[in-house]
Amino acid sequence: MLKFEIATSRGPARTGRLTLTHGAVRTPVFMPCASLATVKACPAPSVEATGIEMLVANAYHLWQRPGHEVVRALGGLHRFMGWERAILTDSGGFQVFSLQELRKVDDGGVTFRSHLDGSEHRFTPELVVEIQEQLGSDIAMVLDECASPFDRNYNLEAIRRTHLWAERCLRAHSRTDQALFGIVQGGIFEDLRAESARVLAGMGFPGYAIGGLSVGESKEDMHRILEHTVPLLPADKPRYLMGVGSPEDLLECTARGIDLFDCVLPTRLARNGAVFTPEGRLNLRNAAHSEDPRPIQEGCPCYTCRNFSRAYLRHLTMSGEILGLRLNTIHNIHFLLTLMSDIRQAVLEGGFAAFKEAFLSRYRVADPKAREDNRRLWEVRDRS
Amino acid sequence: MLKFEIATSRGPARTGRLTLTHGAVRTPVFMPCASLATVKACPAPSVEATGIEMLVANAYHLWQRPGHEVVRALGGLHRFMGWERAILTDSGGFQVFSLQELRKVDDGGVTFRSHLDGSEHRFTPELVVEIQEQLGSDIAMVLDECASPFDRNYNLEAIRRTHLWAERCLRAHSRTDQALFGIVQGGIFEDLRAESARVLAGMGFPGYAIGGLSVGESKEDMHRILEHTVPLLPADKPRYLMGVGSPEDLLECTARGIDLFDCVLPTRLARNGAVFTPEGRLNLRNAAHSEDPRPIQEGCPCYTCRNFSRAYLRHLTMSGEILGLRLNTIHNIHFLLTLMSDIRQAVLEGGFAAFKEAFLSRYRVADPKAREDNRRLWEVRDRS
Numbered sequence: 001m002l003k004f005e006i007a008t009s010r011g012p013a014r015t016g017r018l019t020l021t022h023g024a025v026r027t028p029v030f031m032p033c034a035s036l037a038t039v040k041a042c043p044a045p046s047v048e049a050t051g052i053e054m055l056v057a058n059a060y061h062l063w064q065r066p067g068h069e070v071v072r073a074l075g076g077l078h079r080f081m082g083w084e085r086a087i088l089t090d091s092g093g094f095q096v097f098s099l100q101e102l103r104k105v106d107d108g109g110v111t112f113r114s115h116l117d118g119s120e121h122r123f124t125p126e127l128v129v130e131i132q133e134q135l136g137s138d139i140a141m142v143l144d145e146c147a148s149p150f151d152r153n154y155n156l157e158a159i160r161r162t163h164l165w166a167e168r169c170l171r172a173h174s175r176t177d178q179a180l181f182g183i184v185q186g187g188i189f190e191d192l193r194a195e196s197a198r199v200l201a202g203m204g205f206p207g208y209a210i211g212g213l214s215v216g217e218s219k220e221d222m223h224r225i226l227e228h229t230v231p232l233l234p235a236d237k238p239r240y241l242m243g244v245g246s247p248e249d250l251l252e253c254t255a256r257g258i259d260l261f262d263c264v265l266p267t268r269l270a271r272n273g274a275v276f277t278p279e280g281r282l283n284l285r286n287a288a289h290s291e292d293p294r295p296i297q298e299g300c301p302c303y304t305c306r307n308f309s310r311a312y313l314r315h316l317t318m319s320g321e322i323l324g325l326r327l328n329t330i331h332n333i334h335f336l337l338t339l340m341s342d343i344r345q346a347v348l349e350g351g352f353a354a355f356k357e358a359f360l361s362r363y364r365v366a367d368p369k370a371r372e373d374n375r376r377l378w379e380v381r382d383r384s
Numbered sequence: 385m386l387k388f389e390i391a392t393s394r395g396p397a398r399t400g401r402l403t404l405t406h407g408a409v410r411t412p413v414f415m416p417c418a419s420l421a422t423v424k425a426c427p428a429p430s431v432e433a434t435g436i437e438m439l440v441a442n443a444y445h446l447w448q449r450p451g452h453e454v455v456r457a458l459g460g461l462h463r464f465m466g467w468e469r470a471i472l473t474d475s476g477g478f479q480v481f482s483l484q485e486l487r488k489v490d491d492g493g494v495t496f497r498s499h500l501d502g503s504e505h506r507f508t509p510e511l512v513v514e515i516q517e518q519l520g521s522d523i524a525m526v527l528d529e530c531a532s533p534f535d536r537n538y539n540l541e542a543i544r545r546t547h548l549w550a551e552r553c554l555r556a557h558s559r560t561d562q563a564l565f566g567i568v569q570g571g572i573f574e575d576l577r578a579e580s581a582r583v584l585a586g587m588g589f590p591g592y593a594i595g596g597l598s599v600g601e602s603k604e605d606m607h608r609i610l611e612h613t614v615p616l617l618p619a620d621k622p623r624y625l626m627g628v629g630s631p632e633d634l635l636e637c638t639a640r641g642i643d644l645f646d647c648v649l650p651t652r653l654a655r656n657g658a659v660f661t662p663e664g665r666l667n668l669r670n671a672a673h674s675e676d677p678r679p680i681q682e683g684c685p686c687y688t689c690r691n692f693s694r695a696y697l698r699h700l701t702m703s704g705e706i707l708g709l710r711l712n713t714i715h716n717i718h719f720l721l722t723l724m725s726d727i728r729q730a731v732l733e734g735g736f737a738a739f740k741e742a743f744l745s746r747y748r749v750a751d752p753k754a755r756e757d758n759r760r761l762w763e764v765r766d767r768s
Binding site for chain 2: 065309319
């Protein structure tokens with residue numbers, strides 16, 4: 001159900017191959033989000049059309065719409081959405097805890113009101129395992145408690161509960177064709193992260209996620225926590241950093257030993273008219289592009305760049321045309337997947353540090369304000 | 385620049401071949417709307433992906449966004465949008481006259497305020513010809529005055545002005561690789577339609593449109609006017625009925641001698657979750673489809689029906705996912721293009737009357753209320 005082979009590991013950065021029920025992917029891998037069983041504004045998933053090899057769907061969203069039982073009745077998530085490759089499902093813990101005023105947590109589980117209709121529901125470790133087993137993903141995630149990263153007392157309580165729930169998820173989990181990953185919590189506190197990594201590693205999960213990062217803390221905090229946490233996780237298991245996906249973060253976190261990433265960033269930016277280039281983000285709404293016959297990125301082999309000018313993409317974006325959302329999305333996903341492929345190659349060949357430096361010396365990182373605009377994360381819709 | 389060959393003509397219905405600068409299409413033909421240089425929610429146009437062979441773009445919309453001069457600077461509309469086949473541009477007369485309180489007409493032209501920003505502008509016959517020549521469409525349309533179909537006095541005045549403008553458009557038109565069509569007006573009044581057809585036919589256009597129908601009058605009125613107008617147009621020229629595109633109308637109007645059709649209906653319905661089947665429209669929002677593993681239409685070879693269930697399409701539609709808009713659009717366009725292909729075959733083989741009867745006996749026409757909901761036409765956005 002899960003095989004992880006590390007081909008090369010130089011310093012913390014490593015590249016390998018993760019084999020799951022629905023095929024293998026090379027790591028480190030970026031997984032676009034298909035929270036509601038579709039990558040927003042993207043072609044129906046096919047490796048040919050998008051280059052995507054693995055997706056992240058969301059148990060909270062699919063439990064609400066169309067319902068996990070419906071998906072199961074239709075043959076499971078792969079068949080439902082017409083996608084034959086690997087899928088990871090998030091448990092929905094992040095979504096439920098982002099409901100803030102709408103939820104109440106106790107050791108048994110979390111009671112919350114739906115963000116769609118206000119109806120009251122309860123998630124327990126057992127239920128989120130059941131939902132994900134019915135969805136039939138290749139990798140399922142435990143229910144965890146996502147605390148504000150800066151609140152030490154809350155994080156102390158949250159990791160206690162997260163560990164309790166992790167154990168219950170393990171006990172409840174029965175599908176042998178699905179791997180269940182644990183999630184390390186602990187905010188920005190090194191000792192709590194260490195404790196969480198130690199306890200979860202002791203439970204023997206086939207893979208480990210690091211949750212509760214990229215939720216408002218500084219880049220420095222994120223890097224520090226990764227540097228303290230990653231070495232405490234079993235070296236032979238895949239490590240998944242949840243919710244991270246900017247080009248600079250993919251490089252910095254690969255450098256710190258991460259194997260799996262997911263983020264809504266490339267698709268959300270695309271729908272806002274922001275597209276990746278080797279020089280940094282380009283805002284297609286800028287009037288400078290209105291008569292520009294060049295593609296987003298010279299030489300990019302993606303469908304969008306092969307066929308359309310910045311001028312046309314700007315026109316579609318300004319007019320709110322759906323084709324624009326789609327073409328921008330195709331490019332952004334292609335950009336990140338190409339970056340991951342280059343990263344893997346560089347690690348394999350021993351040139352990762354040089355590659356990272358060369359990329360970052362050319363790529364102008366979005367300023368903190370622009371980043372902040374894309375980080376209103378304590379809202380359920382924001383990671384869907 | 386335009387060659388029209390009629391292969392078969394049995395009664396008024398006929399089938400043939402229209403050859404334009406950017407290739408030939410078989411008639412009768414349905415042309416999806418790409419008002420803003422994209423068919424809404426559709427793949428970037430390629431015959432392979434959509435079956436579309438000819439599009440209708442809109443001079444009013446493209447004059448506003450991105451501007452006809454921008455399109456021209458980028459090599460013309462075909463190159464701008466990456467479409468190599470034939471394009472017809474509407475002059476934008478319909479859009480300007482739909483602005484109601486925002487416009488003022490005199491014999492020289494029409495002054496109006498933009499529906500986007502309220503700025504004041506003036507369209508003259510010469511300007512709409514210039515816009516369309518810069519766009520570089522295969523067929524351009526004259527500027528006409530679209531009156532309420534029931535107001536006799538207004539229509540009397542409107543056809544006088546329409547004829548005046550038609551002559552000025554003809555004089556202004558200079559591109560030899562573009563055909564300019566006249567537009568017959570006259571509301572629901574047979575004598576005014578006859579007068580308009582007579583005057584315009586005398587000007588020797590290479591093709592004729594019938595405007596001002598399907599704008600609120602009854603089906604009976606529309607059929608009656610077609611029966612009186614079509615025979616008065618030159619038999620060897622193509623006839624274009626503007627704004628018509630329901631399956632039943634395509635059959636009834638082909639039966640009355642129409643060669644070209646365009647309408648936003650298939651794409652707008654699709655975005656609302658309504659899809660065509662041989663039995664009539666299906667509303668995907670209906671709970672009955674929530675666990676239905678069947679495609680929209682059994683045996684339909686379109687991409688959507690080959691790959692996705694009603695249940696998945698309903699889920700995407702209910703969740704507002706862009707992929708749903710797209711998949712529904714692909715099916716609806718495929719449905720109408722297949723219908724047109726079947727119509728052409730039936731006319732060619734002499735079985736059109738029987739085909740029409742068989743289709744309509746199976747197809748449940750949407751009730752007048754549902755039709756009305758899709759007919760709030762005196763609004764500029766509604767035909768974009």
